[in-house]
Amino acid sequence: MQLPTDVSPESHLRDMEDDLDFKNKQLQNSETTQNRLEGELSKRAAELEKIQNLDDKISQELAQVEEKQEKYQDELASKYEKVDDMRAQGAMLVTKMETSRKLLQDRAAATRQQVNFLKLRLESKAQQLKDNEAAEKLDSQEQKISQFGQTLHTLMSFIRGKNSESDFSEEVNNCFDIANSLNSMLHY
Numbered sequence: 722m723q724l725p726t727d728v729s730p731e732s733h734l735r736d737m738e739d740d741l742d743f744k745n746k747q748l749q750n751s752e753t754t755q756n757r758l759e760g761e762l763s764k765r766a767a768e769l770e771k772i773q774n775l776d777d778k779i780s781q782e783l784a785q786v787e788e789k790q791e792k793y794q795d796e797l798a799s800k801y802e803k804v805d806d807m808r809a810q811g812a813m814l815v816t817k818m819e820t821s822r823k824l825l826q827d828r829a830a831a832t833r834q835q836v837n838f839l840k841l842r843l844e845s846k847a848q849q850l851k852d853n854e855a856a857e858k859l860d861s862q863e864q865k866i867s868q869f870g871q872t873l874h875t876l877m878s879f880i881r882g883k884n885s886e887s888d889f890s891e892e893v894n895n896c897f898d899i900a901n902s903l904n905s906m907l908h909y
Contacts, residue, residue, distance in 0.1 A: 850856045
């Protein structure tokens, strides 16, 4: 009722809705800004706490470094004093290894001689076997058996191939099925 005459109620309603939308957007922007600022505040608080704890950590790390330094100094002092003992142990180990090497070389030479002797015996046995008449007969019989085995394998493969080529049982079964279905159709 109090509207001016040149403004319609619909346009006034639209103006009010536009104002309401504008104010809602402003409210949402304010809430987003507040949330972002609260997040930044918590992040900065965490960083401040880390900075405050950093002093304690530095003190602890310095104490650890000092302990390690003392430990290393003790190790250096105790190890460098034993260098002569370690050299003596190394020299003893070298002489022991040299003795072991010589012993193994002697064994290797003896083993080579034994292998050569066994090779000679093997060659003489092989020559005796070649000269033996019964061995020659056995060799020829083994060769014949091998040839027969190869021939048998070849023939069996050929027979299997021909059997698979001439197997018409599936076609016969199909023909019977078709004939039965035709007969059943004719009887009805």
